[in-house]
Amino acid sequence: MKVSMNGIVKSFGANNVLRQVDFSVEGGEICALLGENGAGKSTLMNILGGVLQPDEGTIELDGKRVSFHSPAQSLHAGIAFIHQELNLINDLRVYENMFIGREIRTPAGFINDQEERRQTEDLFRKLDIGIDPLSKVSLLDASYKQIVEISRALMMKASILIMDEPTTSLTDPEIERVFDMLRTLKKQQVGVVFISHKLREVMEICDTYAVLRDGVLVSSGLVRDTSIPLISRDMVGHDVRTESLEQNADLGEEVLRLHNLTLEPYYRNVSLQVRAGEVLGVTGLLGDGRSEVFRTVFGDMGKYQGQILIKGSPVRIKSTRQALKMGVAYMPRNRKENAIIKDMDILDNGTIVTLPRLTRMGLIRRREQLEQFEEQRNHLQIKMGSPRDAIGSLSGGNQQKVVLAKWLMTHPRLLILDNPTQGVDVGAKEEIYDIILQLARSGVAVVVLSNEAQEIIRVCSRALVMYHGDVRAEIAGETMTEANIMRLATGG
């Protein structure tokens, strides 16, 4: 089957999200759809998936003109959209999830479990998937959930799959598992649209690519004819730097020291120190325990063994409030769940930490609140409308900057950044790196937790690699290479 979208135009109010975009994908092809956040990828795919209707333009299936007014219609035509947040019901078994909403019934109207199980087994055998249809979805790891979701789409006879950033929450071996499945599908003439930020994955798995920038298709073609630097340039519109940034040379006194910090089952015997002006990286794969170590330092994990010393004096950190008072700031990963308060406006989100200090006789001083925020806004160059707009009106990068702003207002001694550029586009990424280095230069001790080796190399002067709760090695200078990090992070 071949899908082609021709001259698609879509705007929301005055905002032209897509301008005359042509896009096509056919069976047996894995096509990467690339672009920064806000480039229009999601909108384009939502149109293909029947979630949105185009203002202009046509969609053709094998040359026949079609229009989708709902996701159900699009699915019926054989196009399945697999969203970033998986739509599985954790408390049900795998085969039950495969048929959710389309249960097979016995003549008496009850669910025909046997038949559902049999069909699931058949499909899994055909696709060479080793999942027990009887196991509960909650017991599967993220990659198998992804695979169940893909299988479900195939069970519904989908011949085109749209996958929205399928690998963001997966570890490397898990990613490989999903890729294996995609390769199998390819052989069976299924077409895949692969939306991703991770260019190396694109180079590995995709056949063709299309890059959107500001709603315009700027380039497309065969993956083997291009390269990562070329694609990233198309995405941002200028060259992207990958070399290590200049580090701060004069370090101050020790700000944080961990001595044999242990919290089973997350991590054990973690010892490290960070000095003022330094950017320490901590990296590893999913489940390495790095987030848990630093959430402990921020008082978010409860009881622990071992010692935490801040500025040389031993402390027992029991609550986030206490950590905050000691000058520790922690910008969590997964912005949406952990950092953004969606019912509050930009200003309140940006000042929620320092609010108690912005009061007179217990009442918040609005002007002070605004002034403080505006200062950070200018410093971090947050692109936004009014401070009273909803936080959701901002792009990912700018939301992240608002979260950063609320912590910078506390003038922290120790700033912990957990996946600081998650869901942030390439341009904003560079801006955040600049800010990190600037902060270090001003004497803040910065810890960057990241699963991207490139990010660690780019901003950190020194890094620890963790594996299943153990610190494997400290790397710096010569030894700080992607290959080395990968080897250590996978336990090698």
Next chain:
Amino acid sequence: MSNKTIHSSSGAHGGTPASSSSGGFFRWLAQRWQENPVYSTAAVLLVMVIIQTFALGFDYPSFADWFSGWGRNWINILRNNASVGIVALGMAFVIISGGIDLAVGSTLVAVGAVMMVLINGNANGLLTAIGITGIPAFILGILAALLMGCLIGYINGFLIARSKVPAFIATLGTMKICRSVTQQFMQTVGVKVPREFTAIANTKIGGEIILPVFYWLIIAAILVVVARKTPFGRHVYAIGSNERAARLSGINVERVKALVYVLSGLLVAVAAVINVARIGSMDYANAGSGYEMDAIAAVVVGGTSMSGGRGSIVGTVLGMLIIAVMNNLLNLIGVPPFLREAFKGLIVIVAVLLQKKDKQS
């Protein structure tokens, strides 16, 4: 919180700020309307007041007579709903924080009973027995009531925030305990509320008993400021919207949550004082029963989201008034009392349906 932007503007770069004055007054009003559910709540109330005014009729010899009749009807409405209105204010905080407090009605009885035992004018009155009577006794009684309200609230808060018992279950439990224990203990205690005590609610101002209404409005005004202008208020909204993010912002989530229930308990105690003073007695089996549902109804009709994070105090006052005016209206047009509850149920459902429409845009 009345100036909160609920509708994100459609463009990725955000819309124009609400304060743009170029389009004149109506444009401004339209925009505020869209941004803020309180305006639509107020509009509904206005419509109901107009209908109610017509239902009351204009069959009076003079305008002055009509006006005094209309006014008296209003004072009645407000006075009859002052206690629940005060309880609803606490409920608003609880619901905005993402919780629920089912114990308010029973807390009212327990608190009222404790106070009555203290101020009891009979010889067996606790304070009378040790020679404290009159105003000092009243002050002690009221203080004890407020303290007791806070304490029951704190127990709820502790169970919910520290022991992680779901709010619905924790307060369902205290609800049962408070009323049952009160009824058992008060079975044999004969209480006489001193006449002077009733002055707290029944002193006439301009010929009308209107003090409870003042208490309600003063407390509402204070709480509007607390909700909008204090860190505590902001923290309540933050916790209701995203508890995890609130904790990771250094907010002491347990403390704020517990305080929310303490506040609710305190306001219930105030309502208990007003009720006892108003009536001069208390029916331990029935007093305050249904308060929890009426308070929740007022909060919801006032545009507060049951899932927390969104809502307002002003809206809660308006919500209470909508329900009260509707009740009055049904009375005026002769709907039988048993059926009136059905309308109350209907208006709550309609209010939530309208909110749902709001969210989708």
